[in-house]
Amino acid sequence: MTQPDFTEHRSMLSNSVADFARGADLARVRKLREGNPECDRKVWTQMAELGWLGVLAPEASGGMGLKLGDMAIVAQGLARALTPEPLTAAAVLAVRVLADSRNDVLKGMLLEGLVSGEILPAVAWQEEAGSLDVNNINVQATPAGDGFRVNGSKRFIMGATSADGYIVSARSGQELVLLSVPRDTPGATLQFDALADGRQSGTLTLTNVIVPKAQVLNSGAAAAESLARAIDHTAAIIGAELCGIMSRSLEITLDYLKTRVQFGKAIGSFQALQHRAVDLYIQQELSSAVLGECLAILDGEPDAKTRAATASRVKARCTDAALLITRQSIQMHGAIGYTEDCDVGLYVKRAMVLAAWLGNGHAHRRRYAKTEILEGAL
Amino acid sequence: MSATAAVDYNAMDDDAFRAEARAFFESEYPENLRFLPRRLTWAESKPWWMALSKKGWLAPNWPVEHGGMGLEPGKLIIYWEETERAGIGRMPDQGVTMVGPTLIRFGNEAQRAKYLPKILSGENVWCQGYSEPNAGSDLASLRTEAVLDGEHYVINGSKIWTSMAHHATNIYVLVRTDKQVKQQRGISFLLVDMKTPGITFRTIRNIAGHEEFCQVFFDNVRTHKDNLVGKLNEGWTIAKGLLTFERLNIGSPRRPLQAFEQLDTLARAQKLFDDPGFVDRYTQLKMDLNDLGSLYQRYVDKARRGEALGPDISMLKVFAMDTYQKLAELLLEAGAEYGAYADEITLADEKIDLMAQFYTSRPGTIYGGSNEIQRNILSKYVLQLPG
Ligand SMILES: Cc1cc2nc3c(=O)[nH]c(=O)nc-3n(C[C@H](O)[C@H](O)[C@H](O)COP(=O)(O)OP(=O)(O)OC[C@H]3O[C@@H](n4cnc5c(N)ncnc54)[C@H](O)[C@@H]3O)c2cc1C
Numbered sequence: 001m002t003q004p005d006f007t008e009h010r011s012m013l014s015n016s017v018a019d020f021a022r023g024a025d026l027a028r029v030r031k032l033r034e035g036n037p038e039c040d041r042k043v044w045t046q047m048a049e050l051g052w053l054g055v056l057a058p059e060a061s062g063g064m065g066l067k068l069g070d071m072a073i074v075a076q077g078l079a080r081a082l083t084p085e086p087l088t089a090a091a092v093l094a095v096r097v098l099a100d101s102r103n104d105v106l107k108g109m110l111l112e113g114l115v116s117g118e119i120l121p122a123v124a125w126q127e128e129a130g131s132l133d134v135n136n137i138n139v140q141a142t143p144a145g146d147g148f149r150v151n152g153s154k155r156f157i158m159g160a161t162s163a164d165g166y167i168v169s170a171r172s173g174q175e176l177v178l179l180s181v182p183r184d185t186p187g188a189t190l191q192f193d194a195l196a197d198g199r200q201s202g203t204l205t206l207t208n209v210i211v212p213k214a215q216v217l218n219s220g221a222a223a224a225e226s227l228a229r230a231i232d233h234t235a236a237i238i239g240a241e242l243c244g245i246m247s248r249s250l251e252i253t254l255d256y257l258k259t260r261v262q263f264g265k266a267i268g269s270f271q272a273l274q275h276r277a278v279d280l281y282i283q284q285e286l287s288s289a290v291l292g293e294c295l296a297i298l299d300g301e302p303d304a305k306t307r308a309a310t311a312s313r314v315k316a317r318c319t320d321a322a323l324l325i326t327r328q329s330i331q332m333h334g335a336i337g338y339t340e341d342c343d344v345g346l347y348v349k350r351a352m353v354l355a356a357w358l359g360n361g362h363a364h365r366r367r368y369a370k371t372e373i374l375e376g377a378l
Numbered sequence: 379m380s381a382t383a384a385v386d387y388n389a390m391d392d393d394a395f396r397a398e399a400r401a402f403f404e405s406e407y408p409e410n411l412r413f414l415p416r417r418l419t420w421a422e423s424k425p426w427w428m429a430l431s432k433k434g435w436l437a438p439n440w441p442v443e444h445g446g447m448g449l450e451p452g453k454l455i456i457y458w459e460e461t462e463r464a465g466i467g468r469m470p471d472q473g474v475t476m477v478g479p480t481l482i483r484f485g486n487e488a489q490r491a492k493y494l495p496k497i498l499s500g501e502n503v504w505c506q507g508y509s510e511p512n513a514g515s516d517l518a519s520l521r522t523e524a525v526l527d528g529e530h531y532v533i534n535g536s537k538i539w540t541s542m543a544h545h546a547t548n549i550y551v552l553v554r555t556d557k558q559v560k561q562q563r564g565i566s567f568l569l570v571d572m573k574t575p576g577i578t579f580r581t582i583r584n585i586a587g588h589e590e591f592c593q594v595f596f597d598n599v600r601t602h603k604d605n606l607v608g609k610l611n612e613g614w615t616i617a618k619g620l621l622t623f624e625r626l627n628i629g630s631p632r633r634p635l636q637a638f639e640q641l642d643t644l645a646r647a648q649k650l651f652d653d654p655g656f657v658d659r660y661t662q663l664k665m666d667l668n669d670l671g672s673l674y675q676r677y678v679d680k681a682r683r684g685e686a687l688g689p690d691i692s693m694l695k696v697f698a699m700d701t702y703q704k705l706a707e708l709l710l711e712a713g714a715e716y717g718a719y720a721d722e723i724t725l726a727d728e729k730i731d732l733m734a735q736f737y738t739s740r741p742g743t744i745y746g747g748s749n750e751i752q753r754n755i756l757s758k759y760v761l762q763l764p765g
Binding site: 033126129130155156193194195196197198201261262263264270272273323327330331334335337338339340341342345348352353355356357359360361362363365366369 | 514516714715716740745
């Protein structure tokens with residue numbers, strides 16, 4: 001049976017997110033610029049208690065076993081409040097990969113820890129900028145003892161600063177393997193690059209890291225498929241975050257258009273700005289329509305090709321719309337929009353970070369063209 | 379006044395002048411300050427300011443008798459072009475670009491004698507106090523007022539978005555001196571020393587986190603009545619009179635060239651030229667930039683012939699700024715995951731600061747008359763549409 005109490009779950013989630021967002025203030029978000037950690041473990045525990053980290057996790061691991069459509073409510077609501085914690089990286093990307101693991105002992109331990117907020121794993125799969133292909137990797141896992149010796153580097157890891165460990169994809173001969181590498185493993189070093197929104201992108205370098213067999217989460221075609229699905233689902237939920245970002249940014253801007261007076265009138269009475277606001281609103285509604293339909297398709301577990309195309313539709317549209325809306329929010333605020341103190345700047349920055357994560361508009365259009373257009377044309 | 383100021387640059391052959399400017403800029407301008415995606419601070423600018431001053435090249439636009447180079451439009455444009463080619467940063471240059479020309483055209487002999495040499499010597503650094511919290515696009519509604527009290531004007535009110543005011547020694551302000559007449563007719567142009575009692579300011583950080591501008595507060599600030607430029611209530615005409623020729627500079631197609639070079643480096647490093655979708659967008663922008671060059675050239679030729687530049691020059695700013703923003707946006711998109719990095723990245727041995735380029739591209743459509751206001755000007759004065 002699918003969720004019989006589907007609407008009830010959703011309204012419960014949206015109420016709890018709304019309560020949380022009301023209490024959240026942007027001062028904490030601003031502090032990120034000064035090098036404060038992006039994940040406050042107290043807040044993280046609170047999120048776990050509210051059940052958000054386990055929305056997608058199976059009930060056996062303490063999760064709720066709900067759908068992407070439910071997860072999107074949480075992600076969108078928290079994005080509106082610019083919550084910096086790596087909710088999507090952990091509760092979607094890591095949860096999906098872990099839930100598919102065939103190593104029951106490790107899977108149980110990590111998933112339960114993740115859902116309860118005690119263990120925060122980060123997925124480290126990508127190596128090349130602009131690539132969405134899980135097989136496009138060079139990190140090598142060579143047999144050693146009963147496990148592997150791993151060498152290479154992973155980039156663009158979200159949620160890496162506070163992560164207790166990494167889920168690393170590696171090449172072992174022709175196969176892909178997914179390995180659990182705890183943070184303090186000898187030979188594993190981390191570097192960080194600051195992102196526009198004050199959060200950090202992690203680069204993990206593995207030098208002769210020994211991973212025993214007990215730390216292998218998945219391997220072969222199942223591992224590649226699991227990772228690809230997790231990435232598509234995460235891209236769609238990032239789309240939900242982008243919807244949260246654009247809607248709040250537009251809301252702030254519409255308020256400003258109604259209150260800022262120049263030439264003796266609210267600037268919102270100038271038709272040039274009215275039409276622009278309407279165009280932005282259309283983009284917002286288009287994004288939310290695409291998001292809603294695509295999440296339902298993804299929740300129906302389509303074949304891999306449809307899944308990828310669907311996720312790409314969401315990510316491309318939501319990225320472009322959020323970038324446009326947030327940038328126009330600066331423009332319509334005038335000089336004040338170009339200051340650090342103005343909140344629209346925070347939305348611009350978060351939009352840019354979400355846009356670039358797991359494929360920007362260009363990357364997703366390119367992927368969509370490859371499978372949906374060019375292949376058919378051949 | 380320096381000896382070289384006597385050279386008649388206008389008599390020089392264009393190519394020879396260009397060669398001299400190029401050689402000077404390339405050998406003397408500090409390497410580490412080339413092509414910065416932000417304005418220079420006064421501390422960074424000072425050595426170059428003094429080098430220009432020594433050669434007599436600080437004020438290319440001022441007449442020779444006031445210590446400038448006295449360049450005619452054609453030569454001045456070459457000077458600007460070579461400045462951009464060499465990647466010379468934007469200094470706190472309000473004294474040279476705005477105050478000098480204003481005093482030369484509208485000021486009196488005593489004001490010129492008092493202020494011009496101090497601009498050339500780097501002793502005075504000026505900032506522009508036009509905008510107010512409630513008077514941005516609608517500048518004529520400004521409310522900071524000045525009332526004559528004996529020998530002094532007493533100023534009260536506040537200015538905002540004053541670029542680099544925290545490094546400035548002097549500020550020129552538009553103030554309300556008559557509340558009874560049509561807004562534009564009751565505005566005057568005053569010069570004020572930033573150290574005058576009653577002036578305070580707070581710095582404002584821009585979106586990139588840099589202290590770029592200030593809000594300046596005037597609480598019974600007294601400036602001597604000799605600091606009134608032009609006649610009382612003539613400030614609006616003075617402020618407007620200066621703008622058109624300066625707008626030519628802002629439309630120069632060379633400004634976005636550095637961003638374009640970065641796009642090129644990035645595209646090669648990321649093998650984007652294998653991607654036809656990217657190539658199309660890249661080419662579109664490249665051709666836009668070339669076409670901007672044609673539009674710019676049309677105005678340059680007009681200026682060279684000594685013709686007045688009308689309100690239609692607004693289109694140059696609109697297209698130049700829109701194109702620059704598109705370019706910076708494509709740069710971020712071409713950066714893929716790197717397009718979210720806050721700081722410089724190193725690709726193929728070259729350093730690129732994508733985010734700085736993005737931030738720098740944004741305010742050009744806001745300051746100096748926003749793109750919306752430029753379009754209003756075009757529709758009203760050029761197309762003469764009703765309303
Ligand atoms: C980086 C930077 C540096 C600056 N430096 C200085 C400086 O040194 N000195 C100084 O005096 N000022 C400076 N300014 C201020 C600048 O001149 C103003 O920002 C500009 O005049 C716009 O005013 P505003 O910011 O109040 O925006 P507003 O006038 O409030 O405009 C808000 C939005 O409404 C739009 N709008 C307003 N009126 C209309 C209309 N009639 N039709 C359609 N759209 C309209 C605008 O285009 C804008 O998008 C600077 C600004 C920036 C961003």
